[in-house]
Amino acid sequence: MITFGILSQLAALFFTLLSMGLLLAGLGRNNVRLVESGKRGLLSALAATTLASIALAYLFLTDNFQVEYVASYSDRALPIFYKATAFWAGQKGSLLFWAWVLSLFIGLVIFSNRKEPDDRNTPYVYLVMAGTLSFFLFLLCVISNPFDTLNFMPRDGQGLNPMLQNPGMIFHPPTLFLGYIGFTVPFAYAIAAMITGSSDASWIRKTRVWNVLSWVFLSIGIILGGQWAYVELGWGGYWAWDPVENASFIPWLVSTAFIHTAIIQERRGVMKVWNMVLVQLTFILCIFGTYLVRSGILQSVHDFGATGLGGYFLLFLIVITVGGVYLLAESYSEFKTPGSVESYLSRESTFLFNNVILLALAFATLLGTVFPILSEVVTGNKITVGQPFFNQVNTPLFLLLILLTGICPLIGWRKATVSNLRRNFLFPGIVALLSGIVMVAFGIRQTYALLAFVLAAFVGGTIIQEYVTAILSRKKLTGESSPGAAVKILWKMRRRYGGHIVHFGLAMMVVGIAASSAYKLEKQATLKQGETMTIGDFTLEYEGFRQYEKYNRTIYAARLGVFRDGKRIDEMEAERRYYVNAKQPTTEVAIRSTLAQDLYVTMPGIGQGNEITLKVAINPLLIWIWFGSGLMVVGGVLAIIPSRRRES
Amino acid sequence: MSSKSSILLPALLVLLTIVLMPASGIAELTQTEVSESLICYACPGEPLNIDRCSGGNQMRDVIQEMLDKGKSKPEILDYFVGQFGDSILTTVPKKGFNLIAYTGPFIGLLVGIPVAFLVIRRWGLRGRKESAEQTTSGEPTALDDEMRLRIEKELSELDKED
Numbered sequence: 129m130i131t132f133g134i135l136s137q138l139a140a141l142f143f144t145l146l147s148m149g150l151l152l153a154g155l156g157r158n159n160v161r162l163v164e165s166g167k168r169g170l171l172s173a174l175a176a177t178t179l180a181s182i183a184l185a186y187l188f189l190t191d192n193f194q195v196e197y198v199a200s201y202s203d204r205a206l207p208i209f210y211k212a213t214a215f216w217a218g219q220k221g222s223l224l225f226w227a228w229v230l231s232l233f234i235g236l237v238i239f240s241n242r243k244e245p246d247d248r249n250t251p252y253v254y255l256v257m258a259g260t261l262s263f264f265l266f267l268l269c270v271i272s273n274p275f276d277t278l279n280f281m282p283r284d285g286q287g288l289n290p291m292l293q294n295p296g297m298i299f300h301p302p303t304l305f306l307g308y309i310g311f312t313v314p315f316a317y318a319i320a321a322m323i324t325g326s327s328d329a330s331w332i333r334k335t336r337v338w339n340v341l342s343w344v345f346l347s348i349g350i351i352l353g354g355q356w357a358y359v360e361l362g363w364g365g366y367w368a369w370d371p372v373e374n375a376s377f378i379p380w381l382v383s384t385a386f387i388h389t390a391i392i393q394e395r396r397g398v399m400k401v402w403n404m405v406l407v408q409l410t411f412i413l414c415i416f417g418t419y420l421v422r423s424g425i426l427q428s429v430h431d432f433g434a435t436g437l438g439g440y441f442l443l444f445l446i447v448i449t450v451g452g453v454y455l456l457a458e459s460y461s462e463f464k465t466p467g468s469v470e471s472y473l474s475r476e477s478t479f480l481f482n483n484v485i486l487l488a489l490a491f492a493t494l495l496g497t498v499f500p501i502l503s504e505v506v507t508g509n510k511i512t513v514g515q516p517f518f519n520q521v522n523t524p525l526f527l528l529l530i531l532l533t534g535i536c537p538l539i540g541w542r543k544a545t546v547s548n549l550r551r552n553f554l555f556p557g558i559v560a561l562l563s564g565i566v567m568v569a570f571g572i573r574q575t576y577a578l579l580a581f582v583l584a585a586f587v588g589g590t591i592i593q594e595y596v597t598a599i600l601s602r603k604k605l606t607g608e609s610s611p612g613a614a615v616k617i618l619w620k621m622r623r624r625y626g627g628h629i630v631h632f633g634l635a636m637m638v639v640g641i642a643a644s645s646a647y648k649l650e651k652q653a654t655l656k657q658g659e660t661m662t663i664g665d666f667t668l669e670y671e672g673f674r675q676y677e678k679y680n681r682t683i684y685a686a687r688l689g690v691f692r693d694g695k696r697i698d699e700m701e702a703e704r705r706y707y708v709n710a711k712q713p714t715t716e717v718a719i720r721s722t723l724a725q726d727l728y729v730t731m732p733g734i735g736q737g738n739e740i741t742l743k744v745a746i747n748p749l750l751i752w753i754w755f756g757s758g759l760m761v762v763g764g765v766l767a768i769i770p771s772r773r774r775e776s
Numbered sequence: 777m778s779s780k781s782s783i784l785l786p787a788l789l790v791l792l793t794i795v796l797m798p799a800s801g802i803a804e805l806t807q808t809e810v811s812e813s814l815i816c817y818a819c820p821g822e823p824l825n826i827d828r829c830s831g832g833n834q835m836r837d838v839i840q841e842m843l844d845k846g847k848s849k850p851e852i853l854d855y856f857v858g859q860f861g862d863s864i865l866t867t868v869p870k871k872g873f874n875l876i877a878y879t880g881p882f883i884g885l886l887v888g889i890p891v892a893f894l895v896i897r898r899w900g901l902r903g904r905k906e907s908a909e910q911t912t913s914g915e916p917t918a919l920d921d922e923m924r925l926r927i928e929k930e931l932s933e934l935d936k937e938d
Contacts, residue, residue: 472900485885488881488885511862512865517868649806
């Protein structure tokens, strides 16, 4: 199976390079048959990467520890579902997963174009995607081969990092990768359009689903990463502005900007050059993120698989950046289209400002992430840039963005009149103002938190106002019931309301983030059995202790009774786990989630006579972050469900 | 549903937020808030709020003791800076080269916003020119009216769609 895996990878590289040659020859000689052969070669590469992936999965499932990668990330006692996770736990497997998904996406693009003859762009699209695939296959075959073997057969593997033995980690890396890799498709279409000088919006229309889907996957990946940090790392937070987290967040910000301006190009035929810049920047930042993670140049709590691949990623990064800039400069005159609006107050203008803020956020995050390197180069002193810096710089920018999120959808294309603005902004404005007054009256005084609540209320107000108005209009026109009209509007105008749902989810997240950051309670105590500790309205009683074995770990669990107003309302169990092959024990968080707050308990220590140290926190409204992010994903998916009317 | 409801619903949302917020949770300084500004002295580069090593535990114990004594965050941070120097902080000191990190994004904004205004101004000039050309190009014909109606209809559909 090892040889089979190696041969499959080599075959994939061979087919990809062959396809590139055939596509280039087909383009040079204007020969359709050669282009068709090139496409078939790429489908063969898909088959070969699939076989290589099956081979690696098989080696994990059969505990073949002669394979160095399997021995490094798995052991016999590892539960079977974590053996599947181990596939992408390290760099080599991640690269193979990347190559497989990319070849799958190439196959999907070929499949989706099957009904229409190749236009002058599509061979270039395949060529760019094949070029990217060949880079990853080269790394796999020559530099970082997951099928490399050891000179001996170890009895057991080293096991998977205990922190990665969490259900969230089964889905977090693949979804993040799906997002990163998905952006290869719009990037390839953009490059193809620049090479051929096709300045219409067809590439934008063709890649809309890919853009939004990649954005959705990237969002899911980021959310799952945050949830993993919250339930696994045990520090009580979900986002630490760690370099690896930032590496996924920066392309997310730029792709969000691109999704917005792509709408303008689609509708108004302007901002063509800018969209080219954004789509390239998104892809470049995806590769840059991978470079940051893989090069090990920055220290990260997520540093699970860094090795010396940084140089190759840097080279690839230089090639795509220089190539992209060159093509943009060459095709600039063809893509330059002056826009036309009749007023500063138009949706085009607000989208442009939203882009400025999103890019400022991306720049601030990027600057903070690479600042330790810059500072070391310039001053010789490598400083650490942590959470307080990012919170300080990014929070005002985020608040501006939330304000624009409320304003943008209320302003019409080309021109908005004063009466228009008064009609649309009056009610959300009143809601925001009232919410501010009520909150101040209730003692909420932290400036940023207060602003965040008010702006979230404004965004929520604008969306609900528009939805209610649309329901009323539909009821009047069709005589449908309110629930019927509500559902039909969502479905019939899913692109528009998908966007609104995303914005509503964002507003919910903002409320959750502001509340859980500004009004968090925290307490630490050491308890003997029968003793209690109090935090906020809750009292925790240490009721019992047990020790047991499960899968590949020994678990020490403390049972805690949860009391409120003297009444026992729940029971929680905080754990410390000692994994086979792990050097240090890990804490397993106990969380009691309600709409109002999370009661978050970790057990950092166990002393003599099973005396336990507990660290307890109350995180207000934290679940709103997960609900809000879930809504964002639902909205994104709703927005890309194709409409039959449009297709016809 | 009337327009009053469209005010009522978001207002209820806000009220729900307030009711759900624990009344006692008014901005109390926590160990995490302090430790997120510090690096574990034993694990360079790792923020103390995430670190879980024994060296970090010593630092956390000191923080907890100081919090119990009613010390403020700056006082606690000053104590650690006194012990280990500036490099113990995750906050970038606002001096010298570091000022670039703080000002860079806002300089970007200061450049980006006027550029956006310029772009919109150019679009506006063109838009107004187009409108003027339309109005001065002779008597409107039946075809012009038809076209205008069509354009208006398509524009309003655009507004409905997105």
